[in-house]
Amino acid sequence: MAMNTTYHALVLNFHQPEGNLEELLGYQPWDTEQILYAMERMPRTLLPYQDQARVHLSLSGTLLQTLSDPGFQERVYGIVDCGSLLWQLQNNRIFNILGTGYYHPVLPLIPETDRIEHLQRWKNIAEHLFWRTQFEGFWPPEMSFSMELIPLIKQMGYQYVLVDSSNVEPLDSMSWQELRYRPHIARYEDHEIIVVVRDRELSDAQESGMDFGWFSNEVYQRTKDCNFAPLVTTCTDGDNGGWFRNTTEGSNFWTGFYTELLDSAKDNVHAIQPTFIHDYINKYGAQGEVRVDTAAWNTGWHNGKGFVQWTGSQPQKDALERVKEVSADLVDARQNISQDTPHSKHDKLEQAMHHLLKAETSCNFYWGEAWVDRCHKDLNQAIQAIQQIKNI
Numbered sequence: 570m571a572m573n574t575t576y577h578a579l580v581l582n583f584h585q586p587e588g589n590l591e592e593l594l595g596y597q598p599w600d601t602e603q604i605l606y607a608m609e610r611m612p613r614t615l616l617p618y619q620d621q622a623r624v625h626l627s628l629s630g631t632l633l634q635t636l637s638d639p640g641f642q643e644r645v646y647g648i649v650d651c652g653s654l655l656w657q658l659q660n661n662r663i664f665n666i667l668g669t670g671y672y673h674p675v676l677p678l679i680p681e682t683d684r685i686e687h688l689q690r691w692k693n694i695a696e697h698l699f700w701r702t703q704f705e706g707f708w709p710p711e712m713s714f715s716m717e718l719i720p721l722i723k724q725m726g727y728q729y730v731l732v733d734s735s736n737v738e739p740l741d742s743m744s745w746q747e748l749r750y751r752p753h754i755a756r757y758e759d760h761e762i763i764v765v766v767r768d769r770e771l772s773d774a775q776e777s778g779m780d781f782g783w784f785s786n787e788v789y790q791r792t793k794d795c796n797f798a799p800l801v802t803t804c805t806d807g808d809n810g811g812w813f814r815n816t817t818e819g820s821n822f823w824t825g826f827y828t829e830l831l832d833s834a835k836d837n838v839h840a841i842q843p844t845f846i847h848d849y850i851n852k853y854g855a856q857g858e859v860r861v862d863t864a865a866w867n868t869g870w871h872n873g874k875g876f877v878q879w880t881g882s883q884p885q886k887d888a889l890e891r892v893k894e895v896s897a898d899l900v901d902a903r904q905n906i907s908q909d910t911p912h913s914k915h916d917k918l919e920q921a922m923h924h925l926l927k928a929e930t931s932c933n934f935y936w937g938e939a940w941v942d943r944c945h946k947d948l949n950q951a952i953q954a955i956q957q958i959k960n961i
Contacts, residue, residue, distance in 0.1 A: 573798045575788060576844040577830070578765070580731060581807030582708060583608065584629040584673045586932045591641060605649040606816055607808040611664075612657035614823040621831040622663045623843040626807070627708035630671030630691040631930070637698055659699050665845045666699055667708040668692065668727055674929040675879050677715040677863055678889055680896040684718070686926055688725050705847040706731065711931050712767065712804070712866035713876065719757040728847060729763035729855075730755075731804060733873060736864045737766055741857040750792060750799035752846075752855040763855045765846055767804040769867060775822070776805040778812040781829035788841055797856075800849050801841070804866070868935070879934035888934065888944045895925055895948050895955075902958045914961050921954035 585604070594601040615622040633655075635641050642651045658664050670676060670687035671694070679687075696702050707727040709718065714732050722730050729752065739748050748766065755764045771787065792799040807813055815821040833840040865873035871881075880886055899921055906914055928947035933940045 573795060574838070575792050575795075575841050576798060576800045576849055577788070577841045578625065578800060578802040578844060578846045578849070579623065579827070580625040580627070580667070580708070580767070580802060580804035582627045582710075582804065583632055583807050584627075584710070584932075585632045585635060586930050587631040587634065587672070587927055589932075590632075590635050591644075594644060601645070602648050603814040603816070604808045605645060605651075605654075607813050609649045609654050610821070610823050611807075612654070612660065614828060615663050615831075616657075618828070618831045618835075619660075619662045621834045621843055622827075623665070623845050624663060625665045625667050625706065625708075625846065626658065627667045627669045627710075628658075628695075629669060629673040629710070630687075630694050631673065633694050633698055637694075655698055661701075665706070665847070666695060666701075666704055667706045667731075668695070668704040668725065669708045670710050672926045672930045673710040673932070674926070675711050675713040675865065675876060675931045675934070676709055676718055677713055678876060678879060678934075679929045680893055681717075682900055683896055683926060683929060684721055685725075686922060687929075688721065690926070692725065705729065706765070711868075711879075711935075712873070713864075713931075714861055715863035716755065716757045716861060719755060719762050720760040723760050723762055727762070729765050729850060731767060731802070732764050732861045733767050733864070733866045734769045735867070735872065735874075736862040737764070738860045738862065739857060740860055743857050744794075746792060746795050746799065747797070747857065748859070750795060750801055751797065751853075751857070752800065752850055753857050753859040754855050755859055755861055763850060764859060764861060765800070765802055767802050767866070771801065772803045772805050773867070775803045776810060776812065778822075779826060781826055781833065784826070784830070785833070785841060798849075798853060800844070800846070800853075802846070879931065882938055884938045884941045885934050888941045888948075891945070891948055892925070892929055895928075895951050898955050899925055899951065902955045906958075911961060914958055917954045917958045917961065921951045921958065924948070924951035924954065 590601050636651045671690035705728045707722050707730045712733050752763050752765050813822050819825050834842050867873050868878045871878045924947040928944045933944040
């Protein structure tokens with residue numbers, strides 16, 4: 570029997586809250602430099618490998634906003650040329666840009682009316698910066714998914730969504746390998762979408778540091794019984810931790826692991842072959858139906874179930890409750906706004922929406938109670954703008 574090719578989909582998530590890189594540059598410049606170097610290292614390392622390298626990138630709207638800001642570009646010009654970086658990320662032979670939410674919210678935790686705003690605003694900036702209107706895949710921030718998101722993700726034009734292996738349950742009969750290493754269909758009411766499964770254990774290894782020999786053997790052991798061409802998907806942050814930030818040649822993900830995988834793929838057709846997910850789907854399709862639990866990916870402290878990382882304490886719960894109240898107030902305020910409404914009202918509405926969406930940033934809840942006050946600060950400004958709408 571001919572040996573199946575094993576395909577590898579590499580997915581990296583990049584997010585910075587609004588203003589965070591600018592702030593770090595002031596008092597912890599090395600942190601900002603390492604983050605920028607982690608991004609700039611990608612095109613620099615991969616340019617010689619255009620025929621082999623295939624990397625999916627999720628870049629939050631607030632990160633794209635910072636990278637494309639002329640003031641920020643000028644401040645860091647001696648470190649990284651951000652304009653050049655954004656131009657290099659347009660190289661669609663190497664990079665595939667995934668859709669996401671502008672302010673990086675945990676989507677199932679925020680009001681339904683705000684979700685479309687995050688997705689549409691991300692599309693607006695991404696279409697402008699990457700010169701395209703089509704983005705095949707969707708990266709839910711923090712891999713936070715619930716089945717009720719399917720209609721919205723489809724409405725925004727996405728072909729597939731990434732989900733975590735610990736949160737997927739088969740509805741059709743399938744083996745462990747089939748569940749993990751094949752795309753599937755998930756349905757919600759009359760809507761369906763393709764789901765692509767992240768291998769949690771291999772992703773954990775990718776995050777902490779691994780060598781190609783180990784990875785190759787581990788992938789072989791996991792897929793050797795597959796009677797189909799397996800798609801092994803690994804997803805992590807791309808700029809957090811020493812493995813991605815290390816600037817020493819041979820001691821980071823790109824020069825200590827991925828180039829070896831690319832050399833192997835180049836020299837041996839039977840080796841693990843990098844692929845874009847949409848190319849794999851176009852060739853092999855999606856098999857079987859699954860249900861995805863309402864949950865996120867694993868963080869350093871929690872397994873993602875119940876969103877405990879973002880909802881574990883009373884102050885976190887209170888802030889999320891207040892988000893819902895302010896969102897409902899804003900929905901009411903919008904009811905009375907039409908094309909004939911004075912510009913000043915439209916401006917205040919945009920101001921209120923900006924602060925509400927920013928308040929929903931996952932980082933405001935991720936760090937326990939350390940950043941919850943940032944959520945309240947933006948909610949206060951949103952409330953103030955809503956009040957001014959009513960008074961105009």
